[in-house]
Amino acid sequence: MAMPLFDNALRQLDEALKHVKLEADTIELLRYPKAVHSFAIPVRMDNGSLKMFKGYRVQYNDTRGPAKGGIRYHPDVNLDEVQSLAFWMAIKCAVVGVPFGGGKGGVKVNPKELSKLELERLSRGFINAVADVIGPDRDIPAPDVYTNSTVMGWMSDQYNIITRRHLPAVITGKPLELGGSLGRDDATGRGGFYVLQALRESLGVKEGATIAIQGFGNAGFHFARLASEAGYKIVAVSDSRGGIYKPEGLDPKSVYKVKHETNKLEAVYCEGSVCELVEHKKVTNSELLELDVDVLVPAALENQITSENANNIKAKVVLELANGPTSFDADETLFSKGTIVVPDILANAGGVTVSYFEWVQNKAGYYWPVDKVHQELEDIMRVAALAIDEKRSALACNMRTAAYAIAIDRIGRAVEAHGTHSFFMDEVSAK
């Protein structure tokens, strides 16, 4: 079966391998997922019928620690996507230096078509299917596209029921009341914002710079909120149906409030509970990507900037809050025209970083104040961002390749600490 997204991921890996010295054995190991679990989840629907849903969990690599990564509910979920996302999680955890490998899960479902009761049965069913292969020291799921803290709460409870133990560290992104961490809810957007601030000068992003955001879910909204509070101008946002554009700037909090209440993306400004429509233009998702802005933030799904539209991107900086929004070919086009792409494996790593804090708190049974979460997150994101920026100058490559170079060096050294080809062969030839 052709796996286009995973091929794209391997091309990124190959590009970075030009700059990193690793043993051939290690390189071979990085090209394969450690384990791929594929299953069907039976769900009793509200009308009494039984429906089967296709589910996956891929544990890509666990050399640096237990596999880690979210679970996605989306009608387009497939193995190629889940495997690529699991690979990127392994790279991402190494980029920010958290002691995890990479994993990812998904269910092919449109969650908007399910009742809350059906969603709960599906989420518990997912854990029934994977309970033997996950665990606080094996593989730790978390939220991803269209899953949230409520879903994580059901999943963690189901794991506790199966194991007859209270093991909150098996899942992160849980509700606070069930052992979640303060600051996990906005961590992905906040991490992206800290990266932007850390690299601001080097990226040439000035005070009042204009930003367009594709996707207004958890990551997109919180990034917009923090960026707007810091004086940037959020001129466009979109959801899966299309976007709104106002060159003078939108108020992200008002837009989010109305979207939350009515499920519609509207260009509104609210004073208290009174919201009024403001003048704006409607744009399609593809038009949003091509707007003349300073910073473009893809915060939805993969494969949005491809060889089809890369040449039309006008933003000087692309900050990837989504996973895999830019194809390998598009990366090359953007690099050659001087557009800087701040890659997903750095820009959206705030989520898994605070997941790591949640896991640490669960294991210690000791919970941190939110200021500590923010401070530790900012430190990790800044250190990672600056190291990557330095690497890209040293290697004269794009930021993604620089981030990969740092990550695969870390993973590679962990693999090689178990022994390399030459280490074992010296022993054999000495006999």
Ligand code: GLU
């Ligand atoms: N789904 C998020 C990501 O893609 C978070 C993963 C996690 O917290 O484990 O990075």
